Amino acid sequence: GNITTGDQIAVTNQGNASINNQAGANITTQDQIAIGDTTNITNLPGGELNTGEVIQISPPPSIPIDNTLPQQLPQTPITPATPTVTNLVPQPITPSTPANNILQSNNPISNPTTTNITQSIQSNSTISTTNNPNLPNKKSDRQQININTDTKTALQNINIINNTPLTVAANSQTLTALEQNRNNEFTDHFGEDLLTQNTSIKNIREVLTDIARETGKNSAIIYVTAYQEELQLILYTSDSDPILKTVPAAHRQQLMEVxxxxxxxxxxxxxxxxxxxxxxxxxxxxxxxxxxSAELEAANIDTLLFSMDEGLRTLPVAVLHDGQQFLIEKYSLSLIPSISLMNTNYRPIQDTRVLAMGASEFIKQNSLPAVPVELKTISQQLWKGTQFLNQDFTRNNLLTQRQNYPYPIVHLATHAEFRPGAISNSYIQLWGNEQLQLDQMRQLGWNDPPVELLVLSACRTAVGDKNAELGFAGLAVAAGAKSALASVWYVSDEGTLGLMTEFYTQLNNAKIKAEALRQAQLAMLRGEVVITEGQLRGTAARGAVALPSELGKFENQNLSHPYYWAGFTIVGSPW
Known part of the structure; x- marks a missing residue:
């Protein structure tokens, strides 16, 4: 018969982590994750195979680490043990599984039902990712940064400003080299020069000062770089020179595991x-x-813009926790590719119109039954706009509608995938077999006049893949939009509907987009967005939203867990 499961996660501290699915008919699973000394994921369907992300992690050979600052280690080639993904039909093997569902050393598991096995990760690991189990396994791109000679030279010019080795002053050469490295990563991936402005320390401070005057929001920009032996943070604020801090305890391998x-x-x-x-x-x-944190407090910062290094661009920073509260409870947040690749102009978007388009039925992907309700609620109740569903959700119609009227907000309720490999592998699913590839988005002309906000309400990003991360973090600039709202993992239909309706409710009153997302996430965290008796209830006075019959089984559901809200991220300008 068929096998249908949720996420399958096999983790062992020592030995082999294996997932083995065999069915006479179809196999349908969500993400499959195997972590161990060696890993194996085998899917043997008699019919169709549909999986989520397939992630395998196995340790590389140990490398001695010299923590001398700031000299960087020479890059040493790493040849990890190659994990195996098999979707062809070998001789079926179904070993026994321990009754306690904790994967023992060299003990594969067979999954006729949902399997979730998690233990703490104690060994170093390298990440291998493929989104399509029908293709041969492809090792992920490098998991450590390679800095060029200019950056190495610049790091030697850092001036120590006090006796602690963790705090240093970053000079302009250091900052320029880092900015150039960031820009080059995105330019190489997207295959074109995406630069929107030339930056200097002076004009960065001017931008932050201007934004504070226009919005009342005090913003800080944080560059996070994970070197092999330490974590580096560079902080920009409007009222002081940039500072550089290092965290030797957070070497790259350990950071990525966490x-x-x-x-x-x-x-x-x-x-x-x-x-x-x-x-x-x-x-x-x-x-x-x-x-x-002390510098953020001293500058009265309430908005954080993160430019992340490889491996960190899909980190849900909203859920970081200080022991008392989540980061989102204190700051509005956004992910930027770099300062130079961000539109820093500010324009309020209240009293504007939204172009809402989407699909609820698909040929090869799961249906999204809440999409019709989502489009109608957003375009007719929470905002003013126009909606198009299913067969009207085509590239030509998307072009035509935006040419006929310069909608500042474009809302796309459909599957979107940021995938490994070339930029053309990442796409937004339109009606039928039509897809809008990420490298085609600039052809839509959304930069003239600019789309102020692009919303992708049902998307996900491959874990541990450099190119997938670049696609996600560069979404706004790639589309020609000032800002984008998207999720780093697929959120359930009812959870997405809850977040989106609350976001547009908050967008009416928030000064900046990131604050609207923050308030929506806080409403979910506090249990103010719930499903009761087949209806979605939020903070708005609009009343409840009736759920489609397909979601009627969720008579009572709390949406406060971070799964439902932490993955949603403002990409690009938070303003």
């Missing part, structure tokens, strides 16, 4: 009613935020 563990703890269905995400969320807060 980032992955956080995602696994948040997105695993069996942990949806627990707080198992708190330990990694607190550890990441201590590495990424605590070292600069």
């Amino acid at each position: 980032v992955l563990k956080l995602r696994v703890q948040i997105t695993t269905p069996s942990r949806r009613y627990t707080q198992s995400y708190l330990p990694p969320a607190q550890k990441l807060y201590n590495w990424l935020i605590a070292p600069i």
